[in-house]
Amino acid sequence: MPAGDSAALEAQRQLALAAAHEKAAVEARATASRYGVASATEQRTARALAPLAAAGHHLLADRRWPGSRRAQVDMVVVGPGGVFVVDTKAWADVTIDRDRILRGQEDVTEDLMALADLAYRTEGELAEIGLAPGEVHAVAVLAGRQGVDERVGPVRVVGERDVLGLVARRGARLAPAQVDRVLARCLDWFGQVGAPAPVSTTLPEPVLPAPRVPDAAPVVVPALVPDDAAGEPFEVPAPRGPAGVAPLHDDEEARRTLLQGLLAAPVEEWMTFLHPAQAKVVRRSYNGPARIRGAAGTGKTVVGLHRAAYLARTREGKVLVTTYIRTLPDVLRQMLTRLAPDVVDRVEFAGVHETAKRILDEAGVRVRIDGRQIAAAWTAAWGKVAGGSIIDTDRHEQDYWHEEVASVIKGRGLTRWDQYADLPRLGRRHRLGLQQRRVVWQLYEAYDAELRDRGVHDFADQIALAEAELRRRPPAERYTAVVVDEAQDLTCVMLRMLHGLVGDATDGLTLVGDGQQTIYPGGFTLAEAGISVAGRGTVLDVNYRNTREILQFASMLVRDDEFADIEGATARGDRPAQVPRTGPKPLYVRCAGEADRQRRMVQRVQEVVAEVGTSFGDVGVLSLSRRGVDDATEALRRAGVPVVNLEQYDGVPVNRVKVGTVKRAKGLEFKQVLVVDPYASWFTDKPDGLDDVDRERREFRLRELYVAMTRARDGLWVASI
Template sequence: MDARFPADREESDREGRHAMPAGDSAAQEQSRQLALAAAHERAAADARATASRYGVASATEQRTAAALAPLAAAGYHLLADRRWPGSRRAQVDMVVVGPAGVFIVDTKAWADVRMAEDRIFRGQEDVTDELMALADLAYRTEGELVEVGLAPGEVHAVAVLAGRSGVDERVGPVRVLGDRDVLRQIARRGARLGQEQVDAVLARCLSWFTHVDAAAPISTTLPEPVLPGPRGPVLLAPDEDGAPDTVVPEPRPAPDLPTPLLSEGEVQRAMLEGLMAEPVEEWMSFLHPAQARVVRRSYNGPARIRGAAGTGKTVVGLHRAAYLARTQQGKVLVTTYIRTLPDVLRQQLTRLAPDVVDRVEFAGVHETAKRILDERGVSVRIDGKQIASAWTAAWGRVAGGSAIDTDRHEQEYWHDEVSYVIKGRGLTRWEEYAALPRLGRRHRLGMQQRRVVWDLYEAYDKELRDRGVHDFADQIALAEAELRREPLAERYTAVVVDEAQDLTCVMIRMLHALVGDAPDGFTLIGDGQQTIYPGGFTLAEAGVSVAGRGTVLDVNYRNTREILQFASLLVKDDEYADIEGATARGDRPTEVPRRGPKPVYVRCQNEADRQRRMVLRVHEVVAEVGTNFGDVGVLSLSRRGVESATEALKKAGVPVVNLEQYDGVPVNRVKVGTIKRAKGLEFKQVLVVDPFASWLTEKAEELDEVDRERREFRLRELYVAMTRARDGLWVASI
C-alpha cells in the first residue's frame, strides 16, 4: 500500500530545479505558505461577515460560527442551523464539510462542566445522553454518506463548550472541545478528500441536513497565493495576458462581530498547520460505495470478504477494523500470516484513523500465539538450528531410501507435507491422515507412501521433543489448545484476518477461538487465487461457517487494465481448493477502470545483464513525473535474488530498504524483498527480477503432477508480484 507524500514530491521538484540553491528554495516555500495562510485569513473575513448574518439561535452559536468561518477560505462549507434529520423541531448548530471530512458541531453553553470515566456532567447532572444523541446522529450520517463512498471514520461528532479553551476530551465517540480549540482541531487533519469528493459529500449533506431557513452555506473563493518578492508581493498566477502581475494586497475591513475568539496570528497558525499537514491518500478516506457499505455491514457471525487482486480488500479490512473499534467495546485484533505486514498496516491505520489506532492491535499470527502462551505461562522454545537438525535426523532414520525418497521430490516437499498438511490441520492419528483429502496437493499418495510420511512426522516430532524445542506449527497448536482449555476473557471484541488464504486450519481455529461466533466478531479477508502456501483446508474443518455472510469485491482499483491482463495470463487455467470447500478458478473483476502503458518483458543474456537492465529501469521510472525511489518495488522469488538486486542497486548509488525492515513509514528508498514479504503492499512501479523464461513458456499438460504442482505455486507467486504494480510493470528473465 505504498503511497507518495507531499514531502516526497517537493524533494523531487527541488532536485529537478538545479539552478535554485536549496536555501533559497526552502525560504521561498516558507514565504509562499505564509502568504497562502494570510490569503486564507483575508478571504475568511468575507466568510465571517456571512456568518454574522446567519440567524443562529444564540450568541454562543454565533461565536462558534465565527470561529469556524476561516475554514471557508480553505475549501470548507459551513451549514448553519440545519434541521436534525428525522426530527420536526431539533436543529443542528453547524455541519462542516470539507477536505478534512464532515464535522457535526453542537455548541453547549454549559457552566461547571466536568468529564470523568467516559461521562460528562453539568454540575451534578449527568448529561452524557445529550452527547450520545449527537453520536447517534453522526452514526446515521455515516450510513447516509456511505452511499457516495465516504469512509465511516470521516464523520465526526463535535461538542463545543462555549467560553472554554484548552479542552480536548472524548465522551464515547464525541470529541469535546473548547470554542477556542475547534478551528485548530479541524484544520490540523489536513486534506483527506479531493475537491470532487468534497462536492459529492456536500451534495448529499445538503439533502440530508435540510435548511431551516433559506441560508446558503458559507463558501468563499480563495484568492491566489501572494509570494513576497524583492520589489513587493508577486501574484503567482499569470494574468489574462499570460504575464505575472504585481499586487499589493489591501487589508479588508473586519466585519462587525463579537470579540474574536482567536487573534489573526492564531488563525494563521491554525490554518498553516492544516495546509502543511500530510494529506492522507484519497483511497483511505473515500471508497467505492459498495466498499463503504461492506465496512459498515453487520454480520450475525463469522464473515468473509473476498475478491481478486487489486479490489481493495486490505483497505476495506482496515476501515472495518477502525469502524468496529469505534462502535464496539474492547480491542480489535488485525492479524495476518506475513510477519512484517502488521507494522505496515499499523502505520496505514495511524494515517487513516488516528482516533482509534490505540484500540486496534496489530500482530502476526505467530506473535499472537506467543502472547497467549506467555500469558498462560506455557514455555515454548523455538531454535532454527535445532529444528533443522531434528528434521535431518528424522529423515535419515525413516525416509532415506524409502518410497518417498525419489528424484521427483526434494526434502522440502515432504517438510511442507508434515508442517502444513499434518501439523497445519491438527492431525494427531494415522487414521486421519490415511483418509485425508490433501487439498491443494496434486501429487497423489498411496497408502505405502502415506505410511512413510506419517512415520516421518512421528520421528520428527520425537526429535523435537528430545532436543527440548518446538517448531512454529507447534506454537500455534499449543496456543489453540490453551484457548480450548480456557477461553480468553474479554480481550478482543473482533478479529480481522488479512490474507486469510495463507493461514493453516489450526491458525484459523486459534483465531476463531478468540471471539467465537459473536456478531461481527470474525472477519476473514483474502483471495484463494493468491494462495502460495501448501496444505489447503476448508473452513468446515476449522469449525467456522460463513454461510450467507460472504461479500465479493469485484472492481480492480489498483492495477491498470494492461497490468492485470498480463498478470492474469499466468493463472488463467489455475484451479485451487477454496477455503469454503469448492474448487475455483479465481474471481475476475467486473471492472478495471484504469489504463496505462503495457508491461515490459525483457529476456536477458545472463545475470549480469539482468542486473544492469534492472538498474537502468529504476532510473527510468524515477525520472517520470510523480514517481520517486520510494514508489518502486523490486521483488524476487528468493532471498538470493533479493541480495543480488540489493547489491546491484547500492553499487549504482540507488537508495534501498529491505522489505523485512520496512514498517510502513514513508521512506524515499527502493523497496527490495521477496514476493512473500510484498503481500498486502502495492507500489507505483514493480520490477520482478528473477523468473526463468522456461517458467513462462512450459505447458501444464506436458508436466507430471509433481512438476505441475510446483509450477502452479510458482506462477501464483509471480501473479502476486505483478499485481502489486499500480502504474508500471517490468519483468526480466534469463
C-alpha cells in the first residue's frame, strides 16, 4: 500500500463513523422529542380526565396494547359510563372531512382505525362477561385543542378540554357491581407494562434515558352516592388531579361537567349489561338470513335492538328495524335513543306497511287505501258469492273467511286456483274440502274485482305491490341490514318484501320472534318465502323478565298448544332453561259483573302504586278488545287515575297507567299488569267437543292471554266474570 494510503482510509472511516454518529444522534434526539411530547400530552389528558375519579371512574394509564409487544394504550377509562379507550395525538393542522382525518396534507385515518380495531376487539372480550356491544368507545384526544367533537368512522375525536364532558355525559349506564366486573377484565386485558423500550442507535453509544412513565395502577376513588334518605342534593367533590399537579379544568367547570353526568337519566341495566350469551349473539356474524328465537321474557327485543345498533356501527348504510305492530316502532326508537344515542340516526324504525308505502312512493306506484270502500267491497263480494253458500253457516262467521282471504290467500301471495286447491293451510284447524275451497276462491276473486271497481287497494295489496316492485327493480343498497321484531306475526308476502331489501347478504336479515306468541292466522314456512336460516339460528333460554310464579301461571294456558313454526316443524314452544326471579303469586279474581270488575280494577291500580318503587307509569292494563280498553279507560279516569292509551304511547317515559289491547302491548313490559276482560269459561272449559273453528279460536285467544300475562315483570292480576 503506498505511503499515506492507510492514513487516508482511516480518515475516511472516521469521517463515515462521525457521520453515522451524527445521523444516529439526530434520530435519537427526534425520538426523544417525540417521547417527551407524548409524555407531556398524555399527562395533560390524564389531568383532564382526573376529575372522573371522583364520580366512580377508574383511570388505567399506560397499559399494554393487547396483541402487541411494544405498543401501549395511553388511557383506559372504566366507569358507570362504560369503557373508553383513549389515545392522545399531538397533531397540529388537523382537518376532518367525510370520515377522513388529515394532518396537514397527510391522511392519518389509518392511525385512528387501529384504535377502532382495538375498541372492537375489547368489545368482544368484554362480551364474554355480558357488557353490551356499544359500551366500549374509541376516543382520540387532540392535544391542546378545545371545542372539537367529531367522528372518524367509529372513533370519536375530541379536544383536550372536551374529553371530560364526553365521558361524563354518558351518565350512569353500569351499576357499581357491573363496573367492578368490567374493571377486573380490563385490568387483565390491558396488562401492565414497565418503561418503554430504550432509544438506541446502531452504534455502541450510551442509550438515552427512557421518558418517565406515570404510575400504571388505576386511580380509584369511591363513587358519589346521593343521600336520598336525608333528601340532600348531590354534592360533587372538588376535582383532584395527580399529586402536585393542578387540574386542567378549574374547579367550577369540572363540577358542572360532572354534575351533568350524574344527573343524566340512567339507562336500565338490561340495556347495557346482557347475559354473555346474548352479548355474543348481538355480535355474531351470519353468512345469510338468521333467526333469534326464545320464549317470552328472554330478551329477544333487547337483543334485536342491540344487534341493530351493532350493525349500524360496523356497516355502511342504514339499518331498518320493523315489525307488524304499527305503534311499536316509535317505542323501539325511544329505546334505542337511550341505549345507543351515537347511532340512532343511522337506524330507521317503521312498521311493515309504512315500509311498503315508502317503497311504492319512491317507485311512483300509486296506492289508495280507504277503509270504508274496503268494507263495502267485502260486503258486496260476500253477497254475490258466499251468502247462503256452503261456507255461510252459523258456526263460521264472515270474519273467519275474511281472515282466510286476507291472511292465507293474499298473505301467502297466491294468484292461481290450483295453488289454493291443495295448499296446506298452516295454523288453520278447520279442514276445507274442495267445494268449500272453490267458494272461498270465488269469494277472493269477487272481492278483488270489487276493490278494482272502486279504485282502491287493501293492506295486503299494498304489501304485494311493494314486494313485486322490489323484484322488478331491486333497491340500490338502501339498507345494509333489516331486523324484524315479532317476526312470527308477519305474512309470507311481508317477509318476502323485507327479504327483497337485503337478499341473502351477510347479516342482512335478522328475524326475531317466538312462534308461541303467534296471535294472527295464516301460517307459512320460511322456505315458502324463499328464505333459509339453516345453521343460522339462536335460541335464548333464560327468562329475565318474569318471576317464576308469573311464568308458571301464564304457561298453563299454552302447555298443550301446538303450532306450525315458520321453519316448517310442528312445535310446542320454547321453555326457558332458567327463570332466576321469584315473587308473589298472580292474583285471579272472579267478579260479580262488569261494574264489580271495573271497581276492583281501579282498587288494584291504587294498591300497586302505593308500593315502594311503583308508579302509574309502571302499570299496564290490558284487554283483548277495544271495548275493554274503552271501559277500563273510563273507569280509571273517573277515579282520577292518569291514563295513556297504548295507541298514543311512543316510548317516552310518562307517569300514566298504560291501557291498550294485547296486540298493542307486544314488545312491551310493565312492572304490574292487569288483564281485565277474560271470561272464566276460557280458563275452565275443555276443548273436547269443540269443532275445528272454535278450537282454533280458543287457541289464538289463549295465546293472546299468554302474551298479556308475560308482559308482567313483578305482579300479575287477572279478573274475569
